[in-house]
Amino acid sequence: MVASYLLLLVVWFIVIKHGYQKFQEPVGSSVIKIKGAGQVSSRNAGYRQDNKDQFLWDATEYTLPPIEDNAFFIVSRSLVTFKQTEDTCPTTLDSKLFCNSTDSRLCVKGASTNDGLGFLTGQCVKSSEDTTKTVCEINAWCPLENTKSTQYRINIDNLRNFTVFMKTAVIFSDAKAVIRTVNDNFNPSCRFNTATEVGKKCPIFSIGYILDNLKTQAGSINKTELYEQGGLILIEQEWECNLDTQKGRDDCFPTYTFILLQGGDEQSPSGSNYRFANKYRENGKDYRTLTKVFGLRFIVVITGKGGKFDILATSTTIQGNLELLGIITIICSIILSMGNTTSEQWKTMKTDLKSNLYDIVFCAD
Numbered sequence: 188m189v190a191s192y193l194l195l196l197v198v199w200f201i202v203i204k205h206g207y208q209k210f211q212e213p214v215g216s217s218v219i220k221i222k223g224a225g226q227v228s229s230r231n232a233g234y235r236q237d238n239k240d241q242f243l244w245d246a247t248e249y250t251l252p253p254i255e256d257n258a259f260f261i262v263s264r265s266l267v268t269f270k271q272t273e274d275t276c277p278t279t280l281d282s283k284l285f286c287n288s289t290d291s292r293l294c295v296k297g298a299s300t301n302d303g304l305g306f307l308t309g310q311c312v313k314s315s316e317d318t319t320k321t322v323c324e325i326n327a328w329c330p331l332e333n334t335k336s337t338q339y340r341i342n343i344d345n346l347r348n349f350t351v352f353m354k355t356a357v358i359f360s361d362a363k364a365v366i367r368t369v370n371d372n373f374n375p376s377c378r379f380n381t382a383t384e385v386g387k388k389c390p391i392f393s394i395g396y397i398l399d400n401l402k403t404q405a406g407s408i409n410k411t412e413l414y415e416q417g418g419l420i421l422i423e424q425e426w427e428c429n430l431d432t433q434k435g436r437d438d439c440f441p442t443y444t445f446i447l448l449q450g451g452d453e454q455s456p457s458g459s460n461y462r463f464a465n466k467y468r469e470n471g472k473d474y475r476t477l478t479k480v481f482g483l484r485f486i487v488v489i490t491g492k493g494g495k496f497d498i499l500a501t502s503t504t505i506q507g508n509l510e511l512l513g514i515i516t517i518i519c520s521i522i523l524s525m526g527n528t529t530s531e532q533w534k535t536m537k538t539d540l541k542s543n544l545y546d547i548v549f550c551a552d
Contacts, residue, residue, distance in 0.1 A: 210492040213366075213426050215357030217487050219259050221246045223349030226342040231335075244341060246349075251463075251480060257489075260459075261394065262482040263346060263414045268336045271464075271475050275308055276329035277315050277322050284323040286311035294323035304331060332477060343414055347395030350378075351485075354390060355424060355441070359493040362430040366439050379443070388440045394483070397422070403447040412450065416458030417481040419449035426491030441491065448486075459484045 227242040247253070249262040278284045282302060284293050288311065296309030305327025314320045315334050325331075355368045368390040378393060380386035401408055401420065423444040429435035449459060458481060466475040 209361065210494045211359050211361045213357035213359055213428075213489055213491055213493060215355055215489050217257055217353045217355040217424075217489075219255075219257075219354075219487070220352040221250045221259060221261065221349060222352070223345065225249060225345035225349070227339050228342075230338040230340075242339065249341065249482075251482075257487040258485060259351070260480075260482055260484045261346065261349065262480045263341055263343075263417065264481040265339045266332065266336050266479040266481075267339065268330065268332045268477040271328040271330065271477055272472060273327075274329040275310075275324055275326050276331060277312050277334075278304075278307075278325045279331050279333055280314060280316050280320065280322070281333065282322070285320065286323055287321055291323070300325060304328070328475065328477065332479065346414070347393065347398065349394045351392045351394065351397070352390060353392070353422075353424075353487065355487075355489070357426055357489060359428070359430060359495075362493060362495040364428075364430050364436055364493065364495075366426070366428060366436055368440065370437075387442075392443075397445050397485075401445050401447045403450070405447075405450070408447060408450060412458075413447075413483070415481065416450075417460050418447060418483055419459050420483060420485045421446040421448050422485055422487045424487065424489050424491075426489065426493065428491070428493035430493045430495040439493075441489075 223246065225244045227244050229240045229242065244262075251260055251262055278300065282300060284300070284307075286292075286294050291309070291311045294307050294309050294311055296307060298307045299305070300307065305325045308324045308326055310324040311321050312324045314322045315330065353368065356365060357367075358365045368388075374385075374389070375391070377385060377389035378391055379389045379396065397420070398410065398413075421444075423446065424441035425444070426439065426441045428439035450457065460479060460481045462477065462479045464475045464477045466473060468474070
């Protein structure tokens with residue numbers, strides 16, 4: 188039994204489980220580039236002076252902001268309100284600030300609105316969305332969003348064909364090792380897939396591949412709402428590296444997991460969106476273009492470990508398993524003593540073995 192356990196110690200705990208190595212988590216970062224063009228359709232284009240309703244977006248228009256730290260955002264839909272200026276206008280129907288000539292209690296002059304867009308004037312006016320209704324008037328950037336806005340929506344098939352190039356470098360400082368996903372053999376025409384060894388090492392992903400391989404706690408994904416309302420997606424790079432040899436370093440590439448953290452059909456707040464404004468001055472008057480974008484926000488995280496031979500780690504593994512062997516021996520002796528009435532020979536053998544193990548363990552210290 189002792190010989191069997193010693194064999195298990197060598198094969199399993201030291202060789203297979205790399206008990207001879209000291210491990211360290213990687214620290215790194217990814218440079219991310221998006222490529223692809225998308226056809227875009229618009230609604231309410233009559234509010235544009237050119238009345239155009241078909242557009243083309245490239246990466247400079249749908250990648251907002253243009254650069255982030257280990258993250259990127261792809262716009263799938265936007266709502267643009269042109270030529271806003273500081274003025275008075277009706278509140279939106281969604282604000283539910285309804286009033287009439289005899290009841291304007293909700294229109295408290297100087298009060299701020301719940302949506303934070305401006306301050307009430309105290310007046311009750313016709314809605315710009317439905318002239319049969321009257322609502323409180325507001326002093327804000329007018330016209331308000333949703334009342335006279337143009338919506339742009341990217342072609343989903345085009346979006347799925349966009350490519351993401353993730354050029355990652357990680358460092359294991361204890362081993363003085365820097366490992367990259369792009370080397371001298373990099374093929375820029377490759378696409379990531381798990382079907383081939385070459386595909387597993389490719390740092391270029393199609394958005395469609397990522398979306399088709401999403402993991403989620405919900406079990407199912409409403410992709411229609413995901414494109415419409417946006418979502419938050421985690422890209423996990425897991426590195427498992429043997430740093431003892433140059434070949435081990437050269438063959439070290441991460442595995443990828445794609446996880447949906449926030450979808451478009453979940454309870455409020457759902458999806459992923461934000462606003463930004465571009466201000467300008469025309470004929471002595473200030474204007475701005477307000478844009479609300481919905482899209483897919485991807486966050487890249489780096490996990491894993493790298494192992495390198497370490498004499499202290501090796502001795503600790505051996506010592507720990509020899510101590511465990513001593514415990515196993517005692518347990519077996521108890522079982523044999525209880526089950527065998529002629530066990531005097533085994534008891535003598537056990538005492539000698541314990542004495543030898545004691546010497547081995549404390550020599551290791």
